[in-house]
Amino acid sequence: MKTFLKIIGILILLLIVYAVVAMLAFGNNYHYEKSMVINAPKEKVWQQVSSMKAFNQWNPWMKLDPSMKIAYSGNAGEVGDKYCWDSKDDHAGAGCQEIKELVPEQKQKTEMIFIRPFAGEATSEIMLSPEGNATKVTWTMDTEQDAMMKVMRPMMDYQMGKSYEEGLNNLKKLAEK
DSSP: OOOHHHHHHHHHHHHHHHHHHHHHHHHHHEEEEEEEEEEHHHHHHHHHHSHHHHHHTTGGGGOOOTTTTEESOOOSSSOOEEEEEEEETTSSSSSEEEEEEEETTTEEEEEEEESSSSOOEEEEEEEEEEEEEEEEEEEEEEEEOOOHHOOOOOHHHHHHHHHHHHHHHHHHHHHOO
């Protein structure tokens, strides 16, 4: 029993040390980025990223709650195009995403406001660049993190990697049809 308690004590101490190091070592700004080459011209890829309704056709978080309430506003494919989501069981939480900048066939920039499960704000960009006859898509997210989110950064990197990979693969399937 003493050995078990000693192991538990060491594990708790290691978690505390990690948390302190993470809070001190990780900066407040968080940036995530993933790219993929899609075998389609950028005009065709742009059709899938230039509006919130098109984005939600491949958005990986949409499948988290099939009964999620979605409300669109603004003019599709223009600055101000916006959707808000509300997941009943908080599988996907609640919030809004709005297009803040569009450079046709090059860049879509959005602002996200998260309400649940954690309040926060982030910006996201989807940039298209020619790659021979294909299109390189780079999807980014930038946000500021408080101390507790810094502790969770490795888990966030892991989850963002899975989600962005899934989303870009969904986009690839749609654009390469």
